[in-house]
Amino acid sequence: MKTRKKHYWGITVATWLVLLVIWQLVTSLKITPEILLPSPEKVISTFVNLSKYGYNGIPLWYHFMITMIRLLSAVLLAIITAVPLGLISGRIKIIYSMFDSIIQFIRPIPPLAYYTLLILWVGIGETSKVVLLYLAAFAPIYLACISGVQKVNDDYIKSAESLGATPRQVFFHVIFPSALPDIFTGIRTAVGMAYTTVVAAEMVAATYGIGWMIINASKYLKSDVMFVGIIILGITGVALDQLLKVIEKKIVFWSGKS
C-alpha cells in the first residue's frame, strides 16, 4: 500500500516536470511570442528583481502581506459572525427561516456583480475590499454550520438531556463538538472562495496587493510580472489549504474515526 502511494506521488512530480520542460521548450524554440509566454528564466529573474526592488516602488512582500491581511481579516470576520449564526440557525427554526433565504439569495451571485455597488456604498478604501471578501466567505461557513448541527445524532442529544444536561451544556458539549468537523470544512471552502475573489477585490482603486500587481502589470503588458503574481497566488493558495488541513487534524483529531 505504501509503495503504491509513493508511486502516485511520483506521477504528480513527473507531471510538473513535464510541464516545466514543455514551457522551457516552447519558449526557447520561440514558438510563441514572449509577450504571450515569457520563458522560465525570465519569470525567475523577474521574481528576483521584484523581491529586490519591489513593484511600483513598493516591496513585493508588502504587496503579499496586504493581500493576506485583506483575505485573513475577511475570513476571520466571517468565522466570528457565520459560525454562531449558522449554529443557532441549525438549532432554532425561527432564526433559520429568517436568515436562510437571504443567504441562499446572496450565495450564488458572483461577487464582482455587486462590487461596484459596494464601492458606491462604502467607498474605495480597504472596507469595500474586505467586505467583498467577507461576503464571499460568509455563506460556505454558514451553510456548513447548519448542516453540521443537523447531522448531530439525536441519540447523543437525548442521552445528554436524560442525564440532566441543560440546553446550554447540550449545545457546548454535544452539538458544537459534533459540528466542528463540518465547520472546518466550511472554513476551508470559505478561504477558497475568498481567495478566488481577491484579485477582483484589488481591481478597483487599489494601490498595492498581489492582485493589483497582476492587474497593473497587464496594463503595461508585462506578462513576466503577471506570471510571477499568478504563481505566487497559486503556491500561497495550496499552502493555505494545507495549513488549514493541519490545524483541522490537530483540533478535530477524531474526525472520520467515529
Next chain:
Amino acid sequence: MRKTIGVLTVVFSLLLIMTGCAQHKNEPQKVSEVRIGILQVPNDVAAARQLNYLSDYFDKKNIKTKYIIFDSGVDANKALISGDIDFATMGDTNGVVAMSSKIDAKLIWVNDVLGNNEGLVVRNGSGIKSFQDLSGQKIATPFVSTSHYSLMMVLKKYNLLDKVSLLDMDTQDIVAAWNRGDISAAYTWQPTLTPMLKNGHFLITSENLRNQNRVTANITLVRGGFERSHPELVKGLLRQLNRTHQEIQTDSKKVITAASKQNDLGYSEAKSQIGTSEWLTAKQMVDQNFLTETFQTQLYITGKFMADQQTIDHLPTKKEISDFVATNYVNELGDK
C-alpha cells in the same frame, strides 16, 4: 504501456495547443470584415462613422465594418495582440507601451493632439488652490493613459511624486468616486470631465502642457499582419479620416454634429468636449514634419519618462520609434 501512451498524448496535445497560440499570424488574402477599436469620444472616427465615410468605403470593397468600444488603449492593446481587432485608437502612452513590448503593430495616424479635452480637475471648496496643495491628496486617473502621463509630469515638475497617492480607476469609476466625495482631484478626459466641472475647476489642462512642449495625442495603430497584407485598405481608411480633418477646418458644424450624434451628445456638448484639441490634416502633418519629426521626439520624451518611472522595461531607441511610426501613408495623402 497504455499509461505512457496516455501521458504522451496529453503532452503532445498541450504542445499543439501552445503552437496554436502562435498560429494566428497567417493573414487571409481576402478580408471580409474590418474591426476597428474605438474610444467613446467625439473624434474623427466617430464623425467618419456617422457620416458613413468608413462604411461607404469598405462597402464598395464588400467588407463589413465592425466597431468595438474600449475605455482606454489598455484593452485595445490586448486585443491587438490576440488579433481580435485590426485598427485601434488610443492615447499615445498606450502606443509607447505597445512599441516597447514589441507588439506587432504600427502607428499610422494622429487622430487629435490633446487640448483642454483632458485636464486635472479639483473640487470647488476643497482648499486646493495651487499645485502644492495637492500634497497628501488622493488623485485618480486611468493608469497608462495620456492623462496619467500628463499628471505624472505635473507632479514631477512640482516635486510631488512621493507626496500624493495615485488611484488607478476607469473613467466611469472616477465620476462615481468624485460624486461620493472619495477624491477631490482627478486627471481625466471628456466626457467624464463635464459632470466633474459642474462642481470643480481645472488646475491645469493638456493644452497648457502642449504649450510647454509636452504634447499628448490620440493615435491609431494598425495590426502588423493586417498592414503588411492590406496596405491599400490602411490608406483607404486614413483617407476617410483625413476627410473629417479637412472638413472640421472648413465646415466644422457638419463634422461636430456628426461626432455628437455618434456619441448621443448635444452639439454644444460635443463642441466643448472637442475643445481645443487639434485635428491636423495629412497635409499639415507633412508640412510641419509632424509625424516624421515633432511627434517622434514627443514619443521619445514619453518613452524616456516612462522608462525612468520603470513603467516600461527599457528606453525605446529613436530607431525603434521610427520603425514603429509608419509615415508613408500620411506622406502619400499629404502630398496631394
